[in-house]
Amino acid sequence: MNLSKSVYALLLSAILLIPGAVLSAQSLGSRIDSLILTTFKDKNGPGGVFMVAQKGRVIYHNAFGKANLELDVNMTSDNVFQIGSMTKQFTAVAILMLEQQGKLNVQDPVSRFIPDYPGGDKITLHHLLTHTSGIKDFTAMKTLADIAQKEMTPEMMVNFFKNEPVDFVPGEKFAYNNSGYLLLGYIIELVSGQTYRDFIQQHIFDKAGMQHSRYASDREVIRKRAGGYHLKSSGYVNKTLISFSVPFASGALMSTTEDMLKWQQALNQHLLLNPEETAKAFRTYQLNNGETFTYGYGWHIKTLNGTPDREHGGSVFGFKSMGIYIPSEDIYVVGFSNCDCNSPTKVTTDIAALVLATLKKR
Structure with a gap:
């Protein structure tokens, strides 16, 4: 369930170019993993795929279950x-x-x-x-x-x-x-x-x-x-x-x-x-x-913690x-689940909120 080294490297290099960056790529990926695993707990059961992109570049992509x-x-x-x-x-x-x-x-x-x-x-x-x-x-x-x-x-x-x-x-x-x-x-x-x-x-x-x-x-x-x-x-x-x-x-x-x-x-x-x-x-x-x-x-057409978003x-x-x-x-954050017992709605929302908050701290 670990992110690929190439994805971490890309994100880390991007973050290091930003003055005042507060999170490393590794810690952001780990925090996103933790959010997902609150719902997608059964590694031997049906799972899901989650992706985060900013400005068209994938900064997180992981599969579970x-x-x-x-x-x-x-x-x-x-x-x-x-x-x-x-x-x-x-x-x-x-x-x-x-x-x-x-x-x-x-x-x-x-x-x-x-x-x-x-x-x-x-x-x-x-x-x-x-x-x-x-x-x-x-x-x-x-x-x-x-x-x-x-x-x-x-x-x-x-x-x-x-x-x-x-x-x-x-x-x-x-x-x-x-x-x-x-x-x-x-x-x-x-x-x-x-x-x-x-x-x-x-x-x-x-x-x-x-x-x-x-x-x-x-x-x-x-x-x-x-x-x-x-x-x-x-x-x-x-x-x-x-x-x-x-x-x-x-x-x-x-x-x-x-x-x-x-x-x-x-x-x-x-x-x-x-x-x-x-x-x-x-x-x-x-x-x-x-x-x-x-x-x-x-x-x-809604807002996420006061920031306008589009969702479905x-x-x-x-x-x-x-x-x-x-x-x-x-x-852009998207999550899929292959069991209707695991809803990606809250997880995807929580991931979007985390990434948004991280960017606003920079």
């Missing part, structure tokens, strides 16, 4: 994980890319694309992006178990929830909603003429150089795939199987921590979006009553994920 319990395979920093709802970042950017191309507008009503959608003339893409649409979240429907393992088309998924009673008037409240992002994925297909899978692969993963990221599959052979697990009273078990056509654009992507850094760099460098479109993703918006809520397009987590059977970006210091 096992990638595969049955084969007794240790986790490595390049293992591939399902990222759950971190998928929403990619869906939101895909919508903004289509807006940038003049093919849609975030203020367009859903009815422009799906004419028979109930109340679709009053629900906009903006409402879907910001979780303010009021439509029923399909993950809260009791009948979800009936389709969880079936191969569903995006249209079938939309039909599954579209006639459910709405929870509130569009724009009245913020309520996290997977149905909204599934709808956005379907609209991406309708507008682009490509499948969501192909659009994300061609226009985002390939452009950003994310060679180990992809739409999830339980059938295809995926190199370096980490197995997913649950913890039951009897011990660890393999994750429950689902059809990835069900979470679709709300939670069906896979990636590595290194690829997620490439993603963050692509956003920072405006490789995918121009500054105007990028700004739409990373700002807060208001409800109908003028109240501001802390969600942009695909990211929570994910959870899907057998996996959890979390990523935090601090723009003012160009710090």
Whole structure:
């Protein structure tokens, strides 16, 4: 579980160039290890991968536990994980890319694309992006178990929830909603003429150089795939199987921590979006009553100990994920877990807070 000597050397050389540096690379890495081990305690159980980068340079990267319990395979920093709802970042950017191309507008009503959608003339893409649409979240429907393992088309998924009673008037409240992002994925297909899978692969993963990221599959052979697990009273078990056509654009992507850094760099460098479109993703918006809520397009817009950040987590059977970006210091922290018994959310937040505090002391 030790950091590689090359990573320590790089960080140490960088720190030694900074007058007044208070922490060595070794002590920073050790402190991060300690934070992780408060949650990821079982070295023979499922584990995780954590990475910290500043200004695009990796300053910490470490793997814990096992990638595969049955084969007794240790986790490595390049293992591939399902990222759950971190998928929403990619869906939101895909919508903004289509807006940038003049093919849609975030203020367009859903009815422009799906004419028979109930109340679709009053629900906009903006409402879907910001979780303010009021439509029923399909993950809260009791009948979800009936389709969880079936191969569903995006249209079938939309039909599954579209006639459910709405929870509130569009724009009245913020309520996290997977149905909204599934709808956005379907609209991406309708507008682009490509499948969501192909659009994300061609226009985002390939452009950003994310060679180990992809739409999830339980059938295809995926190199370096980490197995997913649950913890039951009897011990660890393999994750429950689902059809990835069900979470679709709300939670069906896979990636590595290194690829997620490439993603963050692509956003920072405006490789995918121009500054105007990028700004739409990373700002807060208001409800109908003028109240501001802390969600942009695909990211929570929050603060960490008073410093603005952008963050989002994910959870899907057998996996959890979390990523935090601090723009003012160009710090990116991402953590993946291959057991939904180990959440990386607090650990990732604690690591980000530690690194931020360390930098502010210099």
